[in-house]
Amino acid sequence: MVKSTSKDAQDLFHSLHSAYTATPTNLKIIDLYVCFAVFTALIQVAYMALVGSFPFNSFLSGVLSCIGTAVLAVCLRIQVNKENKEFKDLAPERAFADFVLCNLVLHLVIINFLG
Amino acid sequence: VDNPTDRRVLVLLDDLSLKSSHSIFFNTLKSRGFDLDFKLAEDSKLALQRYGQYLYDGLIIFAPSTERFGGSLDSKSIADFVDSGRDLILSADTAASDLIRGIATECGVDFDEDSSAMVIDHTSFSVSDVDGDHTLIAADDLVKSDVILGKTKIEAPVLFRGVAHSLNPTNNLVLKVLSASPSAYSANPSSKLSSPPQLTGSSISLVSVMQARNNARVVISGSVQLFSDRLIRSGVQKAGSPNQYEKSGNEQFVTELSKWVFHERGHLKAGNLVHHRVGETDEPAIYRIKDDLEFSVEIYEWSGKSWEPYVANDVQVQFYMMSPYVLKTLSTDKKGLFHTSFKVPDVYGVFQFKVEYEKLGYTTLSLSKQIPVRPYRHNEYERFIPTAYPYYGACFTTMAGFFVFSFVYLYHK
Numbered sequence: 001m002v003k004s005t006s007k008d009a010q011d012l013f014h015s016l017h018s019a020y021t022a023t024p025t026n027l028k029i030i031d032l033y034v035c036f037a038v039f040t041a042l043i044q045v046a047y048m049a050l051v052g053s054f055p056f057n058s059f060l061s062g063v064l065s066c067i068g069t070a071v072l073a074v075c076l077r078i079q080v081n082k083e084n085k086e087f088k089d090l091a092p093e094r095a096f097a098d099f100v101l102c103n104l105v106l107h108l109v110i111i112n113f114l115g
Numbered sequence: 116v117d118n119p120t121d122r123r124v125l126v127l128l129d130d131l132s133l134k135s136s137h138s139i140f141f142n143t144l145k146s147r148g149f150d151l152d153f154k155l156a157e158d159s160k161l162a163l164q165r166y167g168q169y170l171y172d173g174l175i176i177f178a179p180s181t182e183r184f185g186g187s188l189d190s191k192s193i194a195d196f197v198d199s200g201r202d203l204i205l206s207a208d209t210a211a212s213d214l215i216r217g218i219a220t221e222c223g224v225d226f227d228e229d230s231s232a233m234v235i236d237h238t239s240f241s242v243s244d245v246d247g248d249h250t251l252i253a254a255d256d257l258v259k260s261d262v263i264l265g266k267t268k269i270e271a272p273v274l275f276r277g278v279a280h281s282l283n284p285t286n287n288l289v290l291k292v293l294s295a296s297p298s299a300y301s302a303n304p305s306s307k308l309s310s311p312p313q314l315t316g317s318s319i320s321l322v323s324v325m326q327a328r329n330n331a332r333v334v335i336s337g338s339v340q341l342f343s344d345r346l347i348r349s350g351v352q353k354a355g356s357p358n359q360y361e362k363s364g365n366e367q368f369v370t371e372l373s374k375w376v377f378h379e380r381g382h383l384k385a386g387n388l389v390h391h392r393v394g395e396t397d398e399p400a401i402y403r404i405k406d407d408l409e410f411s412v413e414i415y416e417w418s419g420k421s422w423e424p425y426v427a428n429d430v431q432v433q434f435y436m437m438s439p440y441v442l443k444t445l446s447t448d449k450k451g452l453f454h455t456s457f458k459v460p461d462v463y464g465v466f467q468f469k470v471e472y473e474k475l476g477y478t479t480l481s482l483s484k485q486i487p488v489r490p491y492r493h494n495e496y497e498r499f500i501p502t503a504y505p506y507y508g509a510c511f512t513t514m515a516g517f518f519v520f521s522f523v524y525l526y527h528k
Binding site: 025026029030033036037040041043044047051052054055058059061062063065066069073096100103107110111114115 | 497498499500502503505506507509510512513514516517520521523524525527
């Protein structure tokens with residue numbers, strides 16, 4: 001059995017990092033946006049664990065707005081990725097328009113449920 | 116003025132000499148304002164009703180040997196009389212007829228089937244029992260109820276000579292007022308016992324009462340002599356007891372019992388059932404869940420002359436929908452008003468305020484009032500709760516994030 005060292009881990013991170021640097025900038029922006037949404041959701045879950053589940057509807061809308069945003073952003077990322085052959089016929093402009101429409105609907109629902 | 120006490124009483128006798136031999140009992144009734152109508156049980160003009168109206172409010176049957184009543188009276192018409200909410204004193208004796216037994220059975224009481232049997236007690240007999248067969252019982256096992264037997268304790272034993280009866284165990288409206296001692300049994304005193312007696316001990320009832328669901332009251336006694344002047348005037352000393360009494364407890368016992376049976380005591384009326392939200396005075400047409408409400412009801416007790424405030428700490432109200440969601444004991448201001456306050460449960464539907472009051476010796480109270488309960492309206496929910504500000508913040512942050520993201524995504528080249 002080959003013993004794993006910190007050198008292996010460093011190599012792993014290096015290869016990951018160099019592979020990710022090759023990613024197009026627009027996908028990187030989406031990734032950052034997803035991270036932001038998931039982070040906001042986690043903060044709310046921690047806050048709810050601290051103060052209790054009342055008011056539950058506000059908690060749900062807060063968390064679901066973040067999760068929904070993240071899911072929609074991931075969908076956008078799949079559609080605009082050039083290496084994804086499944087959506088090669090779909091224009092990136094069309095994908096972005098869908099994304100904006102879905103977000104508008106999502107936030108309309110969230111605002112209704114918030115209070 | 117509504118007056119629950121009976122006024123007109125029909126007295127059925129099998130011998131008119133009972134009128135004089137039981138004069139003390141009848142005179143106490145007359146002195147309390149009762150209008151007694153003495154009739155022979157065989158009188159062919161007997162009738163309880165005329166043109167569909169009852170002629171009497173109460174009935175006393177001191178006719179143990181009567182096989183058939185005269186006129187239109189039979190055991191069914193007596194049962195109808197009780198069913199109409201009127202009251203009955205029924206007294207049997209040894210050799211009671213099937214008619215009298217039948218009426219007693221209707222009321223949940225079974226007399227000893229042996230027509231020659233009497234209650235015999237070799238330890239609790241009265242020393243004045245000259246015959247020596249120990250059938251003159253000095254009974255002191257009385258029901259502990261101030262409302263049935265009055266507030267003053269009956270000190271002297273009650274003299275009893277007559278037939279034993281037992282209560283029908285399936286009838287929960289009937290109860291023993293005067294029970295025999297554990298050493299009593301029911302048998303023919305003049306013949307030798309060949310088989311164990313059927314009725315023994317304190318399961319033997321000497322005098323029982325029944326209050327029907329319509330608050331009609333019935334007294335059933337196994338002895339007509341219990342009410343007689345002779346036993347009322349007689350002194351009493353229970354065998355083996357040093358206490359000698361100038362007068363037996365019979366007079367007090369029959370007087371108090373007749374006050375109860377003719378509704379001079381223990382008759383309650385309730386009304387003015389009021390409920391409203393805390394801080395308001397008008398009764399709403401509908402409540403909302405979690406409303407705070409105040410409930411009150413007035414209960415009065417008939418004292419024989421006037422309605423007096425009823426005082427008790429065990430009256431309860433139910434907030435009821437299929438089952439009680441709230442059960443609260445009411446507190447009283449000792450002026451007849453019973454009140455409480457509670458929060459409407461977090462359940463909506465059609466509820467009832469219910470007061471169901473059943474207490475030994477008192478008439479049954481049963482009141483209810485329907486009231487619907489609705490959920491919160493859409494605009495009645497709390498808004499802008501401080502706890503929820505982080506969630507509001509998160510929502511608007513994501514929206515702002517969406518805007519910034521769109522901007523950056525579109526113009527990053």
